[in-house]
Amino acid sequence: MHLEKEQSRQRVKEIRALWREFDPIGVYANPDSGCPPDEYDNYLASCLRLLEQDASTEDLAKYLSYIVGEYMGLGTTELVLSQSIAFAGKLQQWYASAWLGKHV
Numbered sequence: 809m810h811l812e813k814e815q816s817r818q819r820v821k822e823i824r825a826l827w828r829e830f831d832p833i834g835v836y837a838n839p840d841s842g843c844p845p846d847e848y849d850n851y852l853a854s855c856l857r858l859l860e861q862d863a864s865t866e867d868l869a870k871y872l873s874y875i876v877g878e879y880m881g882l883g884t885t886e887l888v889l890s891q892s893i894a895f896a897g898k899l900q901q902w903y904a905s906a907w908l909g910k911h912v
Contacts, residue, residue, distance in 0.1 A: 809910050816912055823852050826902060830895045832876045832888075851875055859903040860911050868896035 811819065827848035828836050835843040858868050872892035877884035 811910050811912055815910070819856070819907055819910075820852060822902065822906070823855060823899070824849065826895075826899060827851065827855075830891075830898075832882065832891065833880055855899060856912075859899060859907070865893065865896045865900060868899065869893040872896055 824845070828845070830848075831837065835841055835847055854871065855868070858871060863871075869889070869892040872895055873884060873889055876882050876892060877888045882888055
């Protein structure tokens with residue numbers, strides 16, 4: 809099933825909120841930080857594509873670990889890996905509960 813424009817916008821709004829909650833670099837920890845709401849938007853489309861392709865938790869976590877560890881520069885640590893695995897599972901649960909089988 810293809811998403812209508814409003815559904816697509818809603819899906820992006822929801823995954824943006826999940827990324828803000830994940831907040832790997834801590835920019836939203838302080839409500840007065842003035843960080844723009846789209847800080848993590850560069851990663852949303854890739855995550856959605858992986859979810860649409862039914863990527864495994866491991867594959868999604870590898871992508872997240874790369875983004876957080878390498879691209880954001882936090883290093884590849886056990887903490888980054890465990891947080892990436894947890895967030896990958898959360899993304900999969902969210903996607904399965906509302907968006908499974910729906911594509912742009």
